Amino acid sequence: MGPLNGLRIIEFAGIGPGPFCAMMLADMGAEVLRVDRKGRSTSFQEPKYDVLGRGRRSVAIDLSIPEGAEAALKLVERADAAFEGFRPGVMERLGLGPDVCLRRNPRLVYGRMTGWGRDGPLAHAAGHDINYITLTGALYAMGRPGENPLPPLNLVGDYGGGGMLLAFGIMCALYEAERSGKGQVVDAAMIDGAAALTAVFYGLRAADLWTDERGSNFLDGGAHFYNTYETADGKWVAIGSIEPQFYELLLEHAGITDPEFDVQMDRGRWPKLKNKIAAVFKTKTRDQWCAIMEGTDVCFAPVLSFEEAVTHPHNVRRKTFIEIAGVPQPAPAPRFSRSLPEIQRAPPAPGEHTESALTDWGFSADELESLKAAGAI
Numbered sequence: 001m002g003p004l005n006g007l008r009i010i011e012f013a014g015i016g017p018g019p020f021c022a023m024m025l026a027d028m029g030a031e032v033l034r035v036d037r038k039g040r041s042t043s044f045q046e047p048k049y050d051v052l053g054r055g056r057r058s059v060a061i062d063l064s065i066p067e068g069a070e071a072a073l074k075l076v077e078r079a080d081a082a083f084e085g086f087r088p089g090v091m092e093r094l095g096l097g098p099d100v101c102l103r104r105n106p107r108l109v110y111g112r113m114t115g116w117g118r119d120g121p122l123a124h125a126a127g128h129d130i131n132y133i134t135l136t137g138a139l140y141a142m143g144r145p146g147e148n149p150l151p152p153l154n155l156v157g158d159y160g161g162g163g164m165l166l167a168f169g170i171m172c173a174l175y176e177a178e179r180s181g182k183g184q185v186v187d188a189a190m191i192d193g194a195a196a197l198t199a200v201f202y203g204l205r206a207a208d209l210w211t212d213e214r215g216s217n218f219l220d221g222g223a224h225f226y227n228t229y230e231t232a233d234g235k236w237v238a239i240g241s242i243e244p245q246f247y248e249l250l251l252e253h254a255g256i257t258d259p260e261f262d263v264q265m266d267r268g269r270w271p272k273l274k275n276k277i278a279a280v281f282k283t284k285t286r287d288q289w290c291a292i293m294e295g296t297d298v299c300f301a302p303v304l305s306f307e308e309a310v311t312h313p314h315n316v317r318r319k320t321f322i323e324i325a326g327v328p329q330p331a332p333a334p335r336f337s338r339s340l341p342e343i344q345r346a347p348p349a350p351g352e353h354t355e356s357a358l359t360d361w362g363f364s365a366d367e368l369e370s371l372k373a374a375g376a377i
Helices: 017-027 066-077 098-104 129-134 155-180 190-197 199-206 244-254 267-281 286-293 306-311 313-318 354-360 365-374
Strands: 008-012 031-037 057-061 081-084 109-114 184-189 226-230 236-240 300-302 321-324 327-330
Touching: 008 017, 008 066, 017 031, 017 081, 017 109, 017 155, 031 066, 057 066, 057 354, 066 098, 066 365, 081 155, 098 109, 109 155, 129 155, 129 190, 155 184, 155 190, 184 190, 190 199, 226 267, 236 286, 244 267, 286 300, 306 313, 354 365
Parallel strands: 008 031, 008 081, 031 057, 081 109, 109 184
Antiparallel strands: 226 236, 236 300, 321 327
């Protein structure tokens, strides 16, 4: 069983980083119960395609009426942790804020996921991943020289700086609660998480090893040895030959003998060398370059589409991707030597398990009937 087997966690349904956090915790074996708003859905697709929703059950409760809020509090009493991703003040208005929940369960870890954070002049403004990462400098650094900054999907704010940060924070607080016997609130903000992800670049900038000019640095596409290149068949490869010994192998495997390539770190030569090496990669197909460089210390990989990634031999061997209900998707990660993370169930429809899950969490038949009569479930 997964390393988090035995933990009970309540997810107040939201979008983006919240479901990602819940997926991570459920993949590791926690029993995560999603509380959907009765009559609403946070998804716009058939449940089986909602990959972030996998591994947990769903109950649908009308939290806007007292009976529904009280039902949620009864779940909180039985949980190790609960988390939500609404704007500041929403849970308080529902009577489900951390003060109320911690009075009902003093050991509860209460996670709060926001974009801008719970305070500050932007705290109550709407936003999305692209907005949060801009205030950290992260988005400014991404893109080609003279072009607009290029969003890295929503990986930096929503997932790496959001859902993963929340999951880490919840587990930190649960570890502390084991010693103190007391719960606490976890304030996870995407702007803070995105800022944390940029730590190395602030250090490089302070050391005058990074400039604010996009596409002029060794990790942002400015360097000829850390870039992507088109091949003869219109596909792409990526190289990351930063260390001198790997750079030497790049030149050797690419058949480059031009002495202009000998001074690797001369920034002034990088634009010209990028053009030259681009012409070299255009002479062969992606598969031909894979035959020459893949598996060597050049630090090389083909640029794969989502469809191609699923069938790449390395991913197949490691079972990096799995299939549930006919939907290919990433497998649980990380892996452990004894505990086996596995997906507990396919993504649920909102409210799919309302009666069975509430029963398992300690609600009696009479309580369920009362909730139905009140319109709470």
